[in-house]
Amino acid sequence: xxxxxxxxxxxxxxxxxxxxxxxxxxxxxxxxxxxxxxxxxxxxxxxxxxxxxxxxxxxxxxxxxxxxxxxxxxxxxxxxxxxxxxxxxxxxxxxxxxxxxxxxxxxxxxxxxxxxxxxxxxxxxxxxxxxxxxxxxxxxxxxxxxxxxxxxxxxxxxxxxxxxxxxxxxxxxxxxxxxxxxxxxxxxxxxxxxxxxxxxxxxxxxxxxxxxxxxxxx
Numbered sequence: 001x002x003x004x005x006x007x008x009x010x011x012x013x014x015x016x017x018x019x020x021x022x023x024x025x026x027x028x029x030x031x032x033x034x035x036x037x038x039x040x041x042x043x044x045x046x047x048x049x050x051x052x053x054x055x056x057x058x059x060x061x062x063x064x065x066x067x068x069x070x071x072x073x074x075x076x077x078x079x080x081x082x083x084x085x086x087x088x089x090x091x092x093x094x095x096x097x098x099x100x101x102x103x104x105x106x107x108x109x110x111x112x113x114x115x116x117x118x119x120x121x122x123x124x125x126x127x128x129x130x131x132x133x134x135x136x137x138x139x140x141x142x143x144x145x146x147x148x149x150x151x152x153x154x155x156x157x158x159x160x161x162x163x164x165x166x167x168x169x170x171x172x173x174x175x176x177x178x179x180x181x182x183x184x185x186x187x188x189x190x191x192x193x194x195x196x197x198x199x200x201x202x203x204x205x206x207x208x209x210x211x212x213x214x215x216x217x218x
Contacts, residue, residue: 007031007124010047012038012067013059013086018109022057022086025113032120041065048074053081054124060087060098068094071101082123083204084130086111092142099206105130106139126174127190129206140209156199158217165192167218170209 009032013019019037026032035051038044040063048056056074060067071083083103085095095106104123107115115132122130131139158166161182168178175189182189193205200211212218 006033007055007120008051008053009034009055009057009120010036010038010044010051010053010081011057012041012044012047012062012070013057014039014062015059022116025116028113029117032117039063041067041070044070045073045077048079048081049077052079055120056081056083057086058083058103060085060094068097068101071098071103075102082127084119084123095139096142099204099210100202102204104128104204104206106135107132108135127193127205128172128174129204129209156215158196158199162192162196162199163217165189166196166208166212169193169196169205170212170218 009026011019011022011026011034013022016039019039023034023037026034035053036047038047042064044056044058044062044067045065047053056071058067058071062070065073067085067087074081074083083101084105084107085098085103086107086109087094087098088109098106105119107119111119111132119130122128164182165178168181173181175186175193178184179186179189193208197204197208200208202208202211
């Protein structure tokens with residue numbers, strides 16, 4: 001992936017002061033370009049279709065259509081934007097529903113700008129789940145132990161190669177790092193990743209991790 005290009009972002013939050021403040025913080029980073037600001041879930045879907053941005057930063061509680069339903073619809077439409085959930089809502093069930101919808105990271109609205117930049121780099125450049133260092137251990141434990149796992153109950157069989165890739169993804173290795181260890185190209189690893197997620201019927205790497213531990217695969 002060319003990391004020198006702008007990272008195009010759409011923000012969705014119904015609070016004008018917070019939304020515009022976040023936009024200014026992001027625009028201060030020369031790598032990031034804010035394409036649009038949505039005030040509700042319906043606008044977010046329209047902007048996602050119009051711009052197909054690299055990253056969506058989505059508040060969960062929004063009018064007309066909440067962030068969870070909006071992200072589910074964006075995923076259904078086949079728009080492959082990376083999603084970071086940003087909210088004051090920290091209830092476990094809400095976080096898990098947002099991650100299951102397709103989000104790859106979760107940040108509290110009190111997050112620092114450094115954490116925001118790290119989150120964007122993580123989900124877009126490295127295709128990796130991101131949680132702040134202060135909550136990462138808790139979030140991974142939540143993903144592994146939660147009963148909120150709408151995964152198919154039928155047995156799913158993975159090839160030995162897929163199991164190797166799954167294990168490394170769960171250790172937070174990037175596609176490039178996995179490829180180097182297995183002597184495969186990052187593109188081949190990405191193909192394995194897509195097939196694995198299709199078998200698991202999950203939409204994000206966070207879901208992959210949760211599925212893996214809930215099924216005792218590693």
